[in-house]
Amino acid sequence: MVPEIRHIPLIDIGRDPDDIAAELDRACRDTGFFFVVGHDVPVDLQQRLDALSREFFALPDREKAAIDMRLGGRAWRGWFPVGRELTSGVPDQKEGIYFGQERPPSDLPLHGPNLFPERPAGLRDAVLAYIDAVTALGHRVLRALAVALGLEAGWFDAHLTHDPLVLFRIFHYPPLEQRDERWSVGEHTDYGLITILAQDESGGLEVRGPDGWIAAPPIANSFVVNLGDMLERMTGGRYKSTPHRVHNTSGADRLSFPLFLDPAWAAEVLPVPTVGDARENSDAIDRWDGASVHEWSGTYGDYLLTKVGRVFPELRDEVL
Ligand code: OGA
Ligand code: NI
Numbered sequence: 001m002v003p004e005i006r007h008i009p010l011i012d013i014g015r016d017p018d019d020i021a022a023e024l025d026r027a028c029r030d031t032g033f034f035f036v037v038g039h040d041v042p043v044d045l046q047q048r049l050d051a052l053s054r055e056f057f058a059l060p061d062r063e064k065a066a067i068d069m070r071l072g073g074r075a076w077r078g079w080f081p082v083g084r085e086l087t088s089g090v091p092d093q094k095e096g097i098y099f100g101q102e103r104p105p106s107d108l109p110l111h112g113p114n115l116f117p118e119r120p121a122g123l124r125d126a127v128l129a130y131i132d133a134v135t136a137l138g139h140r141v142l143r144a145l146a147v148a149l150g151l152e153a154g155w156f157d158a159h160l161t162h163d164p165l166v167l168f169r170i171f172h173y174p175p176l177e178q179r180d181e182r183w184s185v186g187e188h189t190d191y192g193l194i195t196i197l198a199q200d201e202s203g204g205l206e207v208r209g210p211d212g213w214i215a216a217p218p219i220a221n222s223f224v225v226n227l228g229d230m231l232e233r234m235t236g237g238r239y240k241s242t243p244h245r246v247h248n249t250s251g252a253d254r255l256s257f258p259l260f261l262d263p264a265w266a267a268e269v270l271p272v273p274t275v276g277d278a279r280e281n282s283d284a285i286d287r288w289d290g291a292s293v294h295e296w297s298g299t300y301g302d303y304l305l306t307k308v309g310r311v312f313p314e315l316r317d318e319v320l
């Protein structure tokens with residue numbers, strides 16, 4: 001099948017924010033998805049991370065369970081087996097490891113030390129280096145997004161992401177049959193500001209475009225970037241936090257590496273000054289979870305916690 005990339009533009013993030021602002025603005029109003037090229041995340045780091053991750057997932061479950069997410073407690077770190085994470089109440093056909101910024105133990109939920117496996121030994125260094133490199137790319141994307149919104153390039157840094165919440169996951173999606181009605185990941189939106197996703201060559205990621213589902217196929221040395229609920233909220237719906245899903249029918253094991261660059265835990269996420277709270281295309285109509293990104297108040301941490309409880313009900317009592 002020829003990959004369809006009609007509505008998902010390729011943006012060279014190596015250029016000056018002023019030069020890409022218009023393209024970026026269009027992409028964010030259209031599907032809220034774009035590919036990023038021209039980045040400086042080292043290819044050999046990505047390849048190393050991919051190889052080490054495959055080594056980890058090939059281990060028997062009982063060895064992987066040495067870093068079971070249940071042991072990560074409130075920090076929400078560690079491995080979960082296929083079927084334990086739910087999207088809209090339905091188990092996804094994926095296993096994965098949750099990571100975040102490496103921090104000392106903390107009372108704050110979703111903060112603290114990572115759980116790293118003993119084998120493969122190099123995974124720890126690769127993950128931490130990757131988080132740093134892709135977080136730096138994320139800040140660059142946010143600078144360009146600020147310009148696209150008519151704000152100072154440093155606006156996000158000054159208001160929301162000076163001390164961002166960064167979550168990183170490695171997912172392994174076993175192959176599904178074409179006719180399999182289960183999902184690798186069910187339809188959902190992401191919660192924060194931007195998600196920066198590296199995917200292998202398998203494909204299977206789909207985005208709900210204005211005229212139906214479209215593929216976000218693998219493109220060599222690119223990242224898929226999509227906007228989360230907070231950007232939709234801050235822009236009164238001008239920018240889209242678009243539903244997406246994965247169905248891995250490639251016949252191969254698919255790996256993906258999403259990094260979520262989110263507002264600071266304690267940040268209150270308010271409308272940006274250039275947009276106000278116009279709610280020009282408000283979401284309430286047909287969002288995947290029937291919830292509105294506008295109708296709540298509190299900190300980003302509060303918002304995130306309600307979401308975590310739904311995707312890992314087992315963890316709910318511990319984190320909430
Ligand atoms: C996610 C997500 C897509 C993928 O983790 O939120 O949408 O390809 N992942 O893994
Ligand atoms: Ni997602």
